[in-house]
Amino acid sequence: MSNIDGKLISSKIREEIKADVKNYMIKPCLAVIQIGDDEASNIYVNSKEKACNEVGIYLKHIKFDETTREIEIINKIIELNNDEYVHGILLQLPIPDKFNEEKLINYIARNKDVDGLTDINVGKLINNKKCFVSCTPQGIIKLLQESNVEISGKNVVIVGRSKLVGKPLMSLFLNNDATVTICHSKTKNLKEFTKNADILVVAAGCKHLITEDMVKDGSVVIDVGINRVDGKIYGDVDYENVKKKASLITPVPGGVGPMTVAMLLNNVNISYKNMTNK
Amino acid sequence: MSNIDGKLISSKIREEIKADVKNYMIKPCLAVIQIGDDEASNIYVNSKEKACNEVGIYLKHIKFDETTREIEIINKIIELNNDEYVHGILLQLPIPDKFNEEKLINYIARNKDVDGLTDINVGKLINNKKCFVSCTPQGIIKLLQESNVEISGKNVVIVGRSKLVGKPLMSLFLNNDATVTICHSKTKNLKEFTKNADILVVAAGCKHLITEDMVKDGSVVIDVGINRVDGKIYGDVDYENVKKKASLITPVPGGVGPMTVAMLLNNVNISYKNMTNK
Numbered sequence: 001m002s003n004i005d006g007k008l009i010s011s012k013i014r015e016e017i018k019a020d021v022k023n024y025m026i027k028p029c030l031a032v033i034q035i036g037d038d039e040a041s042n043i044y045v046n047s048k049e050k051a052c053n054e055v056g057i058y059l060k061h062i063k064f065d066e067t068t069r070e071i072e073i074i075n076k077i078i079e080l081n082n083d084e085y086v087h088g089i090l091l092q093l094p095i096p097d098k099f100n101e102e103k104l105i106n107y108i109a110r111n112k113d114v115d116g117l118t119d120i121n122v123g124k125l126i127n128n129k130k131c132f133v134s135c136t137p138q139g140i141i142k143l144l145q146e147s148n149v150e151i152s153g154k155n156v157v158i159v160g161r162s163k164l165v166g167k168p169l170m171s172l173f174l175n176n177d178a179t180v181t182i183c184h185s186k187t188k189n190l191k192e193f194t195k196n197a198d199i200l201v202v203a204a205g206c207k208h209l210i211t212e213d214m215v216k217d218g219s220v221v222i223d224v225g226i227n228r229v230d231g232k233i234y235g236d237v238d239y240e241n242v243k244k245k246a247s248l249i250t251p252v253p254g255g256v257g258p259m260t261v262a263m264l265l266n267n268v269n270i271s272y273k274n275m276t277n278k
Numbered sequence: 279m280s281n282i283d284g285k286l287i288s289s290k291i292r293e294e295i296k297a298d299v300k301n302y303m304i305k306p307c308l309a310v311i312q313i314g315d316d317e318a319s320n321i322y323v324n325s326k327e328k329a330c331n332e333v334g335i336y337l338k339h340i341k342f343d344e345t346t347r348e349i350e351i352i353n354k355i356i357e358l359n360n361d362e363y364v365h366g367i368l369l370q371l372p373i374p375d376k377f378n379e380e381k382l383i384n385y386i387a388r389n390k391d392v393d394g395l396t397d398i399n400v401g402k403l404i405n406n407k408k409c410f411v412s413c414t415p416q417g418i419i420k421l422l423q424e425s426n427v428e429i430s431g432k433n434v435v436i437v438g439r440s441k442l443v444g445k446p447l448m449s450l451f452l453n454n455d456a457t458v459t460i461c462h463s464k465t466k467n468l469k470e471f472t473k474n475a476d477i478l479v480v481a482a483g484c485k486h487l488i489t490e491d492m493v494k495d496g497s498v499v500i501d502v503g504i505n506r507v508d509g510k511i512y513g514d515v516d517y518e519n520v521k522k523k524a525s526l527i528t529p530v531p532g533g534v535g536p537m538t539v540a541m542l543l544n545n546v547n548i549s550y551k552n553m554t555n556k
Binding site (some may be wrong): 102118119120121122123124126127129152153155161163167170171174177178179180181182183184186187188192193196 | 380396397398399400401402404405407430431433439441445448449452455456457458459460461462464465466470471474
């Protein structure tokens with residue numbers, strides 16, 4: 001088996017973006033809206049800012065107090081939609097419970113929805129039309145393509161049906177001509193599905209859910225899980241044992257993780273090109 | 279095995295709608311936009327009109343000449359969107375090639391999109407939010423529910439990935455907690471998937487694609503195919519032989535077919551209720 005090196009592949013993508021941005025008169029701008037002061041969100045926004053800076057993208061961090069009225073946030077989104085110097089807008093999730101996540105996200109203009117989470121972009125994706133695609137699923141397809149894994153005609157099994165990963169990934173694999181099965185918490189005999197997968201993607205949020213006996217010899221295994229247990233990070237796949245059977249496998253960390261931010265930067269760059277006709 | 283009787287189930291639904299509509303001051307109105315003079319479309323629109331009349335829905339048939347400019351059709355859609363006496367709008371497909379089907383459909387207001395084909399409704403469906411759902415897939419779920427077929431946890435295999443049937447059906451089954459596999463023309467070893475299906479839905483448009491050896495004993499088989507060969511109608515399933523193994527099966531004709539129009543009437547009725555706060 002060999003590892004799929006997400007760090008290496010993502011750094012190549014970031015270099016390409018950096019080379020593009022160097023030629024722009026105006027910096028691409030990503031607006032990140034944060035509501036409240038969730039500690040994990042602070043860390044994520046900081047790491048996005050660092051990644052943006054490295055390639056020359058300006059991250060405009062807009063932080064609202066938890067007591068802010070919804071209408072103020074909506075007005076800010078509309079203002080950003082209309083701002084020709086803003087090329088991407090994202091709402092940092094999760095947001096406090098009192099806010100309607102779906103409603104706020106769908107105020108984001110679809111041509112600046114670099115997270116690909118608006119209903120209209122989700123609908124376009126499943127029908128294989130040009131749109132912004134959610135970053136993690138897009139990163140997974142990119143990992144496979146860069147590793148020369150053929151997708152067309154392959155038996156792909158996705159474990160997990162979240163709107164951030166499982167569902168958009170199902171659309172992407174289908175658009176790439178794979179036969180796709182989506183499994184989840186209600187699936188009976190998970191193993192019966194996973195052990196026939198040519199490509200197995202696990203995004204269940206469950207430490208070492210996938211064990212050696214559940215995968216096919218020579219398969220490609222993509223682990224999206226990030227489970228923190230006693231200060232250590234574990235994937236959804238029992239890497240040490242599964243790697244004996246897989247032909248290609250992503251480690252955790254260093255597999256899918258680095259791709260997510262790289263694809264976000266990529267989406268901002270695409271939006272910039274669309275908006276400036278580059 | 280027993281037949282799932284689509285005629286019977288759909289007539290029950292139509293009776294319920296009829297009973298609702300009897301109490302309305304104003305008739306629900308479905309606007310059907312037809313472009314050109316395609317013979318099959320004429321027949322379909324007529325049969326929709328007949329079905330509407332039977333339950334008390336007014337069908338407003340708007341027929342454009344093939345030489346009409348796109349902007350005139352768009353203006354008509356906008357007019358219908360704003361007409362408080364119009365409760366549903368659909369574009370009769372197919373339309374002549376020179377028109378952009380996607381563009382026109384997406385002008386239909388999502389709250390009147392009774393065919394469930396706008397990007398925004400497709401996106402809402404996959405994320406399990408309230409929306410209008412495409413009629414044939416909705417009819418299939420209804421057939422299963424009326425036949426007391428449990429969906430949650432079942433292994434569902436869909437053959438065909440059209441935007442009218444396969445893709446929205448995948449969303450619906452997933453929202454109903456089934457494990458879903460979607461197969462299509464690029465699938466290798468179709469039989470390996472179909473023979474494990476608890477519920478098999480075939481919408482491939484290929485006469486007798488599914489033979490006895492490809493289905494599991496006791497499975498539920500839904501045949502969406504309508505293939506006209508030498509003046510006769512055939513399904514995608516070799517009914518005579520497959521029925522020996524299936525516990526429940528839809529005949530062609532008389533299975534899924536009658537449900538499509540019934541669900542359209544149902545969507546118009548739902549839209550009427552939404553618009554009038556019934």
